[in-house]
Amino acid sequence: MPEGHVIHRYALDHRDRLAGRVVRATSPQGRFGAGARRIDGRKLIDVDAHGKHLFYRFERAEALHVHLGLYGKFRSFDAKPPPPTPATRLTLLGGGNTIYLAGPSVCELVEPWAEQAILDRLGPDPLKSGTEGNTVEVFASNLARRRIPIGAAVLDQSVIAGVGNIFRSEALFVAGISPHTPANSLTDSEVAELWAVCVTMLEKGLAEGRIVTVARSRVRPGPRRNGAGLYVYQRDQQICRRCNGPVSREEMANRTLWWCGVCQPPG
DNA sequence: GGGTGATGCTGAG
DNA sequence: TCAGCCTCACCCC
Numbered sequence: 001m002p003e004g005h006v007i008h009r010y011a012l013d014h015r016d017r018l019a020g021r022v023v024r025a026t027s028p029q030g031r032f033g034a035g036a037r038r039i040d041g042r043k044l045i046d047v048d049a050h051g052k053h054l055f056y057r058f059e060r061a062e063a064l065h066v067h068l069g070l071y072g073k074f075r076s077f078d079a080k081p082p083p084p085t086p087a088t089r090l091t092l093l094g095g096g097n098t099i100y101l102a103g104p105s106v107c108e109l110v111e112p113w114a115e116q117a118i119l120d121r122l123g124p125d126p127l128k129s130g131t132e133g134n135t136v137e138v139f140a141s142n143l144a145r146r147r148i149p150i151g152a153a154v155l156d157q158s159v160i161a162g163v164g165n166i167f168r169s170e171a172l173f174v175a176g177i178s179p180h181t182p183a184n185s186l187t188d189s190e191v192a193e194l195w196a197v198c199v200t201m202l203e204k205g206l207a208e209g210r211i212v213t214v215a216r217s218r219v220r221p222g223p224r225r226n227g228a229g230l231y232v233y234q235r236d237q238q239i240c241r242r243c244n245g246p247v248s249r250e251e252m253a254n255r256t257l258w259w260c261g262v263c264q265p266p267g
Numbered sequence: 268g269g270g271t272g273a274t275g276c277t278g279a280g
Numbered sequence: 281t282c283a284g285c286c287t288c289a290c291c292c293c
Contacts, residue, residue, distance in 0.1 A: 003274050052276095068274095068275080069276065070273060070286085070287085071273085071275085071285085071287040103286060103287040103288075105275065105276060105277085106276090165274055166274050167274085254275095254276095254281090255274095255275085270292085270293100271291085271292105273287100273289090273290100278284095280281090280283105
């Protein structure tokens with residue numbers, strides 16, 4: 001159940017483990033049998049991430065495109081991996097490393113033009129901030145063309161790629177922006193602040209391997225409870241960490257959104 | 268051991 | 281707008 005920082009972590013991990021190696025691929029579940037046979041025995045050139053999408057480039061084959069969706073999960077093993085479960089969609093082995101993929105919403109081989117089409121419909125990725133196409137200017141121009149609430153716009157992957165439901169609530173809170181503000185009515189400084197907050201949050205998540213947005217928060221390892229380490233996400237029936245006002249919750253863009261009506265006043 | 272919600276997205280209507 | 285996908289971890293017996 002990953003947001004963009006997790007996808008980029010996977011890209012780094014999988015590149016470390018398998019890039020430059022000849023990879024053995026299987027599909028125990030069978031749904032990707034033909035694709036696995038196609039890449040089996042080929043050298044992995046590189047792994048790229050954009051937003052929540054992963055692309056694995058193989059020598060003399062199409063690229064492998066993976067999107068984890070809500071359920072998808074990777075597991076990596078250095079040595080002596082457990083046998084893959086029957087539901088494992090794809091196994092990748094090389095140089096003593098093993099990677100299992102289960103439950104992805106997309107696992108397919110794509111020609112270069114199809115990969116480009118996927119990238120073309122994605123917005124800028126905060127984890128690539130400053131590179132071509134991944135700038136606050138592109139983000140701003142995407143927002144300027146939309147009248148939907150900003151709380152819906154930041155979940156739209158064609159507006160900004162990699163932000164999911166946790167970062168939506170947390171980034172809008174830290175930026176002090178009401179989720180109900182129309183996307184095209186944000187001021188230049190609000191847009192700049194929101195982009196900067198997303199960059200910082202995703203980079204911290206990438207570095208630490210988990211989402212902690214509250215400054216100097218001590219979060220215990222293991223499963224998260226009651227929005228620990230977060231300002232508003234899933235903090236139902238709790239008070240705002242900043243102003244002690246109530247944390248509000250509602251559905252927006254088919255997902256649950258949390259915010260503080262005091263710290264994020266209507267624009 | 269069953270029920271359920273979850274960090275997502277697509278496509279039918 | 282909303283059902284469907286399809287897996288896992290957590291909660292409550």
